[in-house]
């Protein structure tokens with residue numbers, strides 16, 4: 001999970017619906033009515049959320065694609081008892097994936113294992129894992145994360161390939177970063193658990209990202225000849241960090257952005273500090 005920005009006003013196309021269904025008379029069924037009958041307004045809202053999140057799920061950072069997206073309520077939309085209209089409060093809404101429950105539109109499951117990996121139930125993540133629980137005080141809201149430092153680290157293959165019982169690609173709490181950011185590490189741990197961010201499916205997806213980076217790094221190293229200097233290695237890593245963390249032409253960020261960022265620490269931080277912060 002990374003810091004995401006939020007839109008500050010609801011898109012104009014949502015206004016007529018909110019007039020017809022005002023917060024004072026909010027009903028649990030209103031969301032389905034909105035989703036099913038106001039297709040255009042719904043599409044515009046999810047597009048605005050996806051754009052500001054640079055195309056990534058607010059929780060797991062998979063890229064949001066057709067058939068695998070939803071509007072996610074950080075505080076459950078079923079809570080209609082409070083003064084806040086959680087269903088349409090703009091700061092409560094995020095674009096997210098369907099947490100590994102997605103089909104490809106037909107009866108068969110999506111062919112991409114990072115989106116759908118049996119057993120489906122065990123591999124449910126994001127909003128699908130959090131369900132309707134009120135966790136506002138216990139976990140991190142994506143918009144409340146600091147831009148820097150990254151609060152997580154990732155289990156990587158140990159040097160020398162020693163068999164490690166710890167799952168590769170798993171997120172861990174970076175206690176030092178939490179201390180620096182003034183965030184309780186327990187809250188970060190609870191965030192990982194609540195969204196099931198260390199399910200096999202997501203660990204595997206992060207492991208694949210790490211392996212690809214490692215492979216690319218090895219190729220770059222090979223180009224440097226037999227005995228590259230420390231400075232040469234450093235400039236390769238800087239170059240790779242810049243390339244791999246860049247915003248794509250369509251405004252999206254690469255999937256599992258934080259995994260890439262962590263791989264390139266500390267170079268990633270100087271790259272991100274130099275780039276306009278709209279990248280993250």
Ligand SMILES: [Zn+2]
Pocket residue numbers: 057058059060061062096097098099125126
């Ligand atoms: Zn997700």
